[in-house]
Amino acid sequence: MESAALWAGYGSAMERTPRGRRPATLASLAAELGVSRTTVSNAYNRPDQLSPQLRARVLETAQRLGYPGPDPMARSLRTRRTGAVGVLLTEQLSYAFRDPAAVNFLEGLTLECDKAGTGLLLVPANPEAEDVAAVSSAAVDGFVAFSMPDDDPHLKAVLARALPTVVCDQPDVPGVDIVGIDDGAAMREIAQHLLTLGHRRVGVICMRLGRIRLDGPVDLSRQESAHYHVQRHRLRALRDSFEAAGIAWDRIPVVERFDHTIEAGASAAGELLGLDPGLTAIIATSDVLALGAMRALERRRQRVPEDVSVTGFDGIRSALDAKLTTVDQPVVDKGRHAARLLLDPSPSSRQRRVTVPTTFVLGATTGPPRL
Amino acid sequence: MESAALWAGYGSAMERTPRGRRPATLASLAAELGVSRTTVSNAYNRPDQLSPQLRARVLETAQRLGYPGPDPMARSLRTRRTGAVGVLLTEQLSYAFRDPAAVNFLEGLTLECDKAGTGLLLVPANPEAEDVAAVSSAAVDGFVAFSMPDDDPHLKAVLARALPTVVCDQPDVPGVDIVGIDDGAAMREIAQHLLTLGHRRVGVICMRLGRIRLDGPVDLSRQESAHYHVQRHRLRALRDSFEAAGIAWDRIPVVERFDHTIEAGASAAGELLGLDPGLTAIIATSDVLALGAMRALERRRQRVPEDVSVTGFDGIRSALDAKLTTVDQPVVDKGRHAARLLLDPSPSSRQRRVTVPTTFVLGATTGPPRL
DNA sequence: TTGTAGGCGTTATCAA
DNA sequence: TTGATAACGCCTACAA
Numbered sequence: 001m002e003s004a005a006l007w008a009g010y011g012s013a014m015e016r017t018p019r020g021r022r023p024a025t026l027a028s029l030a031a032e033l034g035v036s037r038t039t040v041s042n043a044y045n046r047p048d049q050l051s052p053q054l055r056a057r058v059l060e061t062a063q064r065l066g067y068p069g070p071d072p073m074a075r076s077l078r079t080r081r082t083g084a085v086g087v088l089l090t091e092q093l094s095y096a097f098r099d100p101a102a103v104n105f106l107e108g109l110t111l112e113c114d115k116a117g118t119g120l121l122l123v124p125a126n127p128e129a130e131d132v133a134a135v136s137s138a139a140v141d142g143f144v145a146f147s148m149p150d151d152d153p154h155l156k157a158v159l160a161r162a163l164p165t166v167v168c169d170q171p172d173v174p175g176v177d178i179v180g181i182d183d184g185a186a187m188r189e190i191a192q193h194l195l196t197l198g199h200r201r202v203g204v205i206c207m208r209l210g211r212i213r214l215d216g217p218v219d220l221s222r223q224e225s226a227h228y229h230v231q232r233h234r235l236r237a238l239r240d241s242f243e244a245a246g247i248a249w250d251r252i253p254v255v256e257r258f259d260h261t262i263e264a265g266a267s268a269a270g271e272l273l274g275l276d277p278g279l280t281a282i283i284a285t286s287d288v289l290a291l292g293a294m295r296a297l298e299r300r301r302q303r304v305p306e307d308v309s310v311t312g313f314d315g316i317r318s319a320l321d322a323k324l325t326t327v328d329q330p331v332v333d334k335g336r337h338a339a340r341l342l343l344d345p346s347p348s349s350r351q352r353r354v355t356v357p358t359t360f361v362l363g364a365t366t367g368p369p370r371l
Numbered sequence: 372m373e374s375a376a377l378w379a380g381y382g383s384a385m386e387r388t389p390r391g392r393r394p395a396t397l398a399s400l401a402a403e404l405g406v407s408r409t410t411v412s413n414a415y416n417r418p419d420q421l422s423p424q425l426r427a428r429v430l431e432t433a434q435r436l437g438y439p440g441p442d443p444m445a446r447s448l449r450t451r452r453t454g455a456v457g458v459l460l461t462e463q464l465s466y467a468f469r470d471p472a473a474v475n476f477l478e479g480l481t482l483e484c485d486k487a488g489t490g491l492l493l494v495p496a497n498p499e500a501e502d503v504a505a506v507s508s509a510a511v512d513g514f515v516a517f518s519m520p521d522d523d524p525h526l527k528a529v530l531a532r533a534l535p536t537v538v539c540d541q542p543d544v545p546g547v548d549i550v551g552i553d554d555g556a557a558m559r560e561i562a563q564h565l566l567t568l569g570h571r572r573v574g575v576i577c578m579r580l581g582r583i584r585l586d587g588p589v590d591l592s593r594q595e596s597a598h599y600h601v602q603r604h605r606l607r608a609l610r611d612s613f614e615a616a617g618i619a620w621d622r623i624p625v626v627e628r629f630d631h632t633i634e635a636g637a638s639a640a641g642e643l644l645g646l647d648p649g650l651t652a653i654i655a656t657s658d659v660l661a662l663g664a665m666r667a668l669e670r671r672r673q674r675v676p677e678d679v680s681v682t683g684f685d686g687i688r689s690a691l692d693a694k695l696t697t698v699d700q701p702v703v704d705k706g707r708h709a710a711r712l713l714l715d716p717s718p719s720s721r722q723r724r725v726t727v728p729t730t731f732v733l734g735a736t737t738g739p740p741r742l
Numbered sequence: 743t744t745g746t747a748g749g750c751g752t753t754a755t756c757a758a
Numbered sequence: 759t760t761g762a763t764a765a766c767g768c769c770t771a772c773a774a
Binding site: 396397398408409412416441442444445446447448449450 | 767
Binding site for chain 1: 463489
């Protein structure tokens with residue numbers, strides 16, 4: 001106690017960052033004022049619990065001593081809350097600002113955070129690293145996991161925290177609230193559209209199916225065992241649709257790309273055309289990949305849709321601008337729903353599920369197959 | 372102590388979220404194992420300080436008890452670090468994902484965060500609210516303030532925290548590292564370009580100049596006293612350029628918009644044309660506003676640049692796509708530099724300053740004035 | 743290799 | 759209206 005008082009009294013300059021002096025604490029402030037710590041604490045947290053003049057005196061002295069208010073960590077330790085929610089993407093942090101779908105999802109999250117006045121912590125969780133320390137030591141009141149594979153160690157670390165959690169677009173963890181779409185139904189619409197147009201020989205580009213970087217053709221077993229549910233369901237829906245139309249699925253080339261970029265889509269399309277030069281349509285499981293495919297076709301002087309039709313998935317802005325035939329999903333809404341589930345205390349402990357609607361978008365990139 | 376041991380021993384189910392049982396702590400784990408807290412702590416933080424088998428036993432018991440590892444808040448309180456940096460924008464959080472420049476800046480920040488393995492906390496700081504609590508209680512190791520007015524209470528709260536801080540594009544606080552561009556020089560290039568083309572009657576659209584929502588014409592005094600330095604410098608550069616060319620600045624209408632959106636730009640352009648139907652060029656202090664102006668002109672069936680020239684500022688993607696004449700600034704790099712300054716411990720306490728280069732971009736939206 | 747003990751800065755509880 | 763006391767859960771010299 002006395003040492004605190006000593007410190008508090010030491011030096012009286014008003015530098016913003018008191019150099020060489022030990023930073024003021026609630027206790028040192030109290031000592032300086034000759035009141036108890038409780039009183040100082042109340043001055044900040046319960047203004048009605050002390051007289052206005054005493055409070056004014058406390059605040060003024062705080063200013064003079066350069067005391068910035070109660071220490072956030074100490075407060076959090078005590079109150080068990082931080083006022084922030086954590087987000088995990090399945091990628092580098094910068095992906096959050098580079099991928100259109102991620103950007104939209106996060107916009108949705110922040111829309112609700114703004115309302116609630118909570119912060120949003122982007123938690124580093126590189127899928128190619130096993131280091132979950134950042135997850136274990138994130139100072140948050142809850143987590144949103146976006147598009148993570150079901151075997152991701154970071155996800156496991158999140159669940160271990162036993163905090164309120166919501167997952168979006170990915171693994172259905174028992175008891176954990178989830179937001180998503182009906183991937184199968186949406187993909188079947190795409191397939192049906194192409195089948196109706198008369199396409200029989202198609203190629204598929206999908207996003208990563210596992211945590212290991214792997215770029216190339218995907219066999220059936222890998223399709224079925226994909227750790228990314230979304231991709232698995234979409235591929236499964238395609239298979240069902242084509243087989244129902246009497247087309248052997250194992251004759252249809254499926255190519256995987258780890259990176260979710262336009263360039264990756266372009267290279268995948270190239271690979272697909274190498275695998276089956278006679279295909280008349282390319283189905284991508286995301287708009288970004290589809291845009292890449294279009295770029296590759298353009299480079300090869302193939303016309304879309306006259307020579308090859310292309311479909312996407314997501315409904316991102318640039319895809320709609322490019323008149324891509326795709327499925328539009330309300331990504332911003334998914335973010336909002338996720339945040340609401342997280343911020344609304346669940347009455348029971350039962351899993352809540354929100355499925356947002358999707359819309360088939362007929363663009364100008366699909367047409368009858370060439371002869 | 373004994374009560375901890377009691378708790379630790381209570382119940383032994385392996386539910387992920389031990390219901391009704393007090394959550395395990397480092398101490399309860401130690402008690403359960405019959406070792407000291409130090410040992411358990413070391414098992415997590417200094418694996419080399421204890422035998423592999425003991426460590427394995429600790430970790431296994433932790434798993435069994437559902438202990439998720441050291442509590443982040445407690446750890447932070449003790450170590451005085453959190454592994455996250457905070458960002459303040461001058462807007463709602465969702466702005467971070469809606470405004471192209473903000474998105475790019477944050478991408479730059481996260482690029483460096485990824486390298487360093489630190490998280491990024493978006494701190495709510497609504498400019499129209501005075502509530503600074505989120506800033507005061509943000510669990511971060513440092514702050515980046517992006518584009519804040521010099522009289523913003525949130526900024527004041529940031530400085531009060533006495534943590535490492537970097538500001539970007541805005542107030543030059545003594546002793547605080549800063550990243551920016553030469554706004555004046557860049558804007559003079561724009562002005563010179565238009566003057567050379569022969570424009571004499573122009574109108575200006577600028578972003579908000581103060582924290583109070585205000586949409587409309589801006590008089591000289593407000594221009595000079597703007598709390599947003601960037602805007603002030605840009606307007607000042609315009610004024611200097613035009614006056615040097617013998618054009619009376621007070622005859623040039625300047626219109627301000629609080630919201631930074633395309634719609635705001637459009638309405639501002641409309642207002643400008645009302646103020647001076649004879650103007651031959653519209654200068655916007657941002658690309659977003661310029662794109663809005665173009666939209667307004669299009670609605671009015673005015674051709675760009677035949678009827679009216681338009682210039683922007685920033686070099687965002689959609690502006691470059693639209694062939695806007697503008698100034699390109701490396702926003703992603705600004706983010707990177709800001710993060711680097713923050714994460715690199717400054718040797719001295721002197722202010723460091725990084726000025727990134729800009730490039731004049733001649734687009735297709737400027738031409739000689741109509742007769 | 744392991745244990746002891748003090749303190750990080752705050753808030754909650756209860757009493758005055 | 760104010761104050762004393764006890765946690766909150768952990769890290770880290772220092773000692774053994």
